[in-house]
Amino acid sequence: MDRVWDDYEPVAPDVGIFATSDWPRVNVYDAGQSLVLSADVPGVAEKDFNITLTPDGLTLSGERKTTVPEGYSAQRQERPAARFTRSWTLPYKVDADRTTATLKDGVLTITLAKAADAQPRQITVRAQA
Amino acid sequence: MSIFTAIRPSAKNPPERVDQRATNVPTVTPLVDVFENANEILLWADVPGATREGVEVHVDKGQLTLAARRAAVTQADARLTPLEIEQRRYDYHRVFTVPTGIDAAKIEAELTAGVLKVRLPKSESLRPRKIDVKVG
Numbered sequence: 226m227d228r229v230w231d232d233y234e235p236v237a238p239d240v241g242i243f244a245t246s247d248w249p250r251v252n253v254y255d256a257g258q259s260l261v262l263s264a265d266v267p268g269v270a271e272k273d274f275n276i277t278l279t280p281d282g283l284t285l286s287g288e289r290k291t292t293v294p295e296g297y298s299a300q301r302q303e304r305p306a307a308r309f310t311r312s313w314t315l316p317y318k319v320d321a322d323r324t325t326a327t328l329k330d331g332v333l334t335i336t337l338a339k340a341a342d343a344q345p346r347q348i349t350v351r352a353q354a
Numbered sequence: 355m356s357i358f359t360a361i362r363p364s365a366k367n368p369p370e371r372v373d374q375r376a377t378n379v380p381t382v383t384p385l386v387d388v389f390e391n392a393n394e395i396l397l398w399a400d401v402p403g404a405t406r407e408g409v410e411v412h413v414d415k416g417q418l419t420l421a422a423r424r425a426a427v428t429q430a431d432a433r434l435t436p437l438e439i440e441q442r443r444y445d446y447h448r449v450f451t452v453p454t455g456i457d458a459a460k461i462e463a464e465l466t467a468g469v470l471k472v473r474l475p476k477s478e479s480l481r482p483r484k485i486d487v488k489v490g
Binding site: 247250251252253254255256260261265266267268269270291293294296297298299300301302303304305316328330331332 | 390398405437439441468469
């Protein structure tokens with residue numbers, strides 16, 4: 226099927242937010258009792274993630290497949306297919322058993338509970354007689 | 355050869371951006387894939403973090419507008435201290451020129467795993483049909 230490709234304006238993927246080299250973009254927060262990591266991963270299925278926790282680091286890898294639906298031809302494909310691996314050194318010890326990962330609306334949220342000795346602690350000041 | 359002019363992004367977003375609002379949240383252009391077959395056009399846009407309530411799809415005067423608002427992100431939560439921020443809060447906005455021959459009343463949209471999928475059916479008159487040749 227012929228098509229007038231010249232018709233298209235150049236793609237301007239804005240301010241680089243979706244650059245594939247660092248896909249997916251991730252934010253990391255300290256939530257007091259835990260460390261929260263959130264990644265924008267639209268279109269990635271649960272089974273396509275691989276999350277590995279080691280004593281001193283976290284690795285998130287996975288794959289986003291972008292396929293042309295059967296029976297259709299692609300007119301335009303901007304959404305990147307990506308195989309990704311990103312690793313972080315954790316600033317605190319975390320409790321692997323209390324680490325959770327949830328996927329909602331294309332955002333993956335990993336919550337790492339801080340190990341007991343890494344949690345903030347209130348120190349009571351005692352007046353000395 | 356297709357007589358159907360492809361759906362394409364408008365060169366510029368119209369000045370009156372949809373709901374660009376009292377908030378100061380910047381908007382970004384979501385990346386899209388566009389697919390076509392004889393009966394319809396599919397437009398898939400990456401809008402991670404957008405919820406169903408925050409999505410607007412509308413067609414007016416040959417322009418298809420997608421707008422999606424992200425759910426309040428965790429950084430708004432005062433308990434959280436940002437350690438590493440690669441993305442600020444933003445919303446999505448993009449306008450496309452829709453070719454004539456789309457049945458606007460039948461456009462459907464669904465949101466799955468952060469991907470907004472819009473289905474634009476072609477009008478009957480543009481669908482291919484087989485013409486029977488009668489023997490004279």
